[in-house]
Amino acid sequence: MAQKVVLKVLTMTDDKTKQKAIEAAADIFGVDSIAADMKEQKLTVIGLMDAVAVVKKLKKVGKVDLISVGPAKEEKKEEKKEENKEEKKEEKKEEKKEEEPKK
DSSP states (O other): EEEEEEEEETTSSSSSHHHHHHHHTTTTTTEEEEEETTTEEEEEEEEESHHHHHHHTTTTTTTTEEEEEOOHHHHHHHHHHHHHHHHHHHHHHHHHHHHHHHO
């Protein structure tokens, strides 16, 4: 299951340190996507990786604070889509059953 790790990289103040932080996170096995927010100094890493490994690797770039670790939001959307598909299928079956006696 993919997880989302949000970190605050306190040394990420310019494009050079931002690039170093992104490259360090990209080096980790299992990382799917990386998003950097310079304004809030946040780095969001999504994938099948160890959160401790991400922090350890980014500490080489500068001071890092771990903000949150949790499931990636994308999977929740997929689950909702699957539930909606199942509900629609059930509704169609019910409609077909109601139409058959009319004939």
